[in-house]
Amino acid sequence: MFNWFFEMFSYAFITRAVLVGMIVSLCAALLGVSLVLKRYSMIGDGLSHVGFGALAVALVLGIAPLTFTIPVVVVAALLLLRLSETSKIKGDAAIGMIATAALAIGVMVLSLARNANADISGYLFGSILVMSKDDVTISLWLGGAVLVLFVLFYRRIFTVTFDEAFARATGLNAGLYNTLIATLTAVTIVLGMRLMGAMLISSLIIFPALTAMRLCKSFKTVTLTAAGVSLVSFFIGMSISYLLSTPAGASVVLVNAAMFLLFSLIAMLGNRRLKVTA
Numbered sequence: 057m058f059n060w061f062f063e064m065f066s067y068a069f070i071t072r073a074v075l076v077g078m079i080v081s082l083c084a085a086l087l088g089v090s091l092v093l094k095r096y097s098m099i100g101d102g103l104s105h106v107g108f109g110a111l112a113v114a115l116v117l118g119i120a121p122l123t124f125t126i127p128v129v130v131v132a133a134l135l136l137l138r139l140s141e142t143s144k145i146k147g148d149a150a151i152g153m154i155a156t157a158a159l160a161i162g163v164m165v166l167s168l169a170r171n172a173n174a175d176i177s178g179y180l181f182g183s184i185l186v187m188s189k190d191d192v193t194i195s196l197w198l199g200g201a202v203l204v205l206f207v208l209f210y211r212r213i214f215t216v217t218f219d220e221a222f223a224r225a226t227g228l229n230a231g232l233y234n235t236l237i238a239t240l241t242a243v244t245i246v247l248g249m250r251l252m253g254a255m256l257i258s259s260l261i262i263f264p265a266l267t268a269m270r271l272c273k274s275f276k277t278v279t280l281t282a283a284g285v286s287l288v289s290f291f292i293g294m295s296i297s298y299l300l301s302t303p304a305g306a307s308v309v310l311v312n313a314a315m316f317l318l319f320s321l322i323a324m325l326g327n328r329r330l331k332v333t334a
Contacts, residue, residue, distance in 0.1 A: 060295075060298070060299060061295075064295070064298045069187065070294070070298065072187045072188075072189070072191075072192045073187050073251055073294070073304065074291070074294055075192060075196065076187055076191070076192055076195045076196070076199070076247065076250070076251060077248075077251050077252075077290050077294065077304075077308075078287060078290060078291070079195065079196060079199035079200070079203070079247075080195070080199060080244060080247050080248040080251065080252075080260065081248075081260055081264075081286040081287055081289070081290040081308075082199075082203065082283055082286060082287060083199055083202045083203060083206075083240070083244040083247075084100075084244050084248060084257075084260035084261045084264070084286065085260065085261075085264040085265065085279075085282040085283045085285070085286035085287075086203070086206050086279060086282070086283055087202075087206070087237065087240055087241050087244060087261065088100075088260070088261035088262060088264055088265040088282060089217075089265045089268070089275070089278055089279050089282055090213055090216075090217040090237055091237070091241065091261060091265070092261075092262065092265040092266060092269075093217050093218070093265075093275075094217055097258075097261060097262050097265070098151055098258070099133070099136060099151060099238070099241060100241065100245055100257060100258035100260075100261040100262070101151070101155065101258040102132075102136065102151035102152070102154060102155035103129050103132060103133055103136075103155075103241065103242055103245045103246075104245055104249060104254040104255070104257045104258055105154075105155035105156070105158050105159045105162075105254060106128065106129050106132040106154060106155065106158040107125055107128075107129050107245060107246050107249050107254060108158065108159060108162045108180060108249075108254040109158035109159060109160075109161040109162035109165070110124060110125040110128040110129060110158070110162075111125050111162070111249070111254075112161070112162035112163075112165045112166050113161070113162070113165055116165050116166075116168075116169040122191065122194055122195075122246065122247075125246050125249075126198075126242070126243060126246050129242040129243075129245060129246050130239055130242040130243065132154055132158070132242070133238040133239060133241060133242035134235060134238055134239070135154065136150050136151060136154060136238070137234055137235060137238045180253055180254050180255060181253040181255060181256075181303065181305065182249075182250075182251055182252045182253030182256060182303060182304055182305030182306075183250075183251075183253075183304070187250055187251065191250060195247045195250075198243055198247060199244075199247060201243075202240045202243055202244055205236065205240060206240065209233065209236060212228060212233050213233060213236070213237060214275055215228060216228070216230050216233045216234060216237075217275070218275070220234075241261070244261075245257055245258075248260060251304060251305065252304075252305040252308065252309075253305045256305040256306065256308075256309050257305075259308075259309045259312055260286065260290075260308075260312075263285075263286075263289075263309070263312035263313065263315070263316055264282040264283070264285045264286035264289070264312065264315075265278070265282045266316060267281075267282065267285050267312070267315050267316045267319045268281035268282040268285060268319075270316070270319040270320050270322070270323040271319055271322060271323055271326075285312075285315055285319075286312075288315075289308060289311045289312045289315050290308050290311075292311045293307040293308030293309070293310070293311040293312075294307070294308065296311065
């Protein structure tokens with residue numbers, strides 16, 4: 057009955073994709089809770105567009121994609137943070153401005169180098185075939201670093217997420233930890249783009265956090281539940297992709313959407329029972 061499970065992992069490229077996808081899903085879910093609570097969740101979508109433009113340039117110039125794209129997206133994340141804090145261009149407007157400009161650069165570059173279109177499609181829509189052994193090594197190291205930093209600075213991230221004004225009043229360098237969140241998000245987005253695609257990677261940030269919030273109330277339980285939901289959804293999505301030969305990124309997103317609906321239904325039924333009991 058479960059022969060497909062062992063058969064799936066007999067393919068090296070699927071094993072690589074699952075390893076990277078699990079760690080990226082975990083990183084995205086943990087960071088997503090803070091980003092959603094700070095009403096900055098669409099930064100993932102904006103940074104993925106920046107990543108698309110950077111990848112297009114890297115592929116046309118023959119530069120290693122991750123080596124070139126990660127610094128570019130990190131700079132974009134810090135720029136978005138700076139614009140949001142110090143200028144009249146706030147939140148979604150800043151994201152839209154930088155995202156569309158980066159996307160336009162990517163399109164222009166590809167129009168001048170048509171032979172790169174086949175290569176960039178994997179980054180735009182996601183492909184488990186683009187993960188090389190070197191990519192896996194880099195992704196695991198960087199993903200591990202993101203997790204370690206999140207755990208080390210969990211309490212400070214919690215404080216900045218819920219009450220930034222209070223954090224500043226107590227002497228906490230809120231700007232530093234906002235920068236940390238933005239940087240870790242940028243790294244996670246770039247790592248996930250290889251598998252999920254630029255158009256779908258933001259779902260790994262948004263869905264697990266919102267799903268966990270349907271049933272959980274505290275920051276800790278929301279964070280842990282979001283992590284669990286993200287990991288389970290990714291694995292189920294990859295299994296569906298293998299069994300039905302569907303795109304991996306789209307399969308993972310649809311499973312995340314189904315989990316959100318399931319948790320919403322459970323929350324709705326729970327509220328009704330509480331009202332009846334009362």
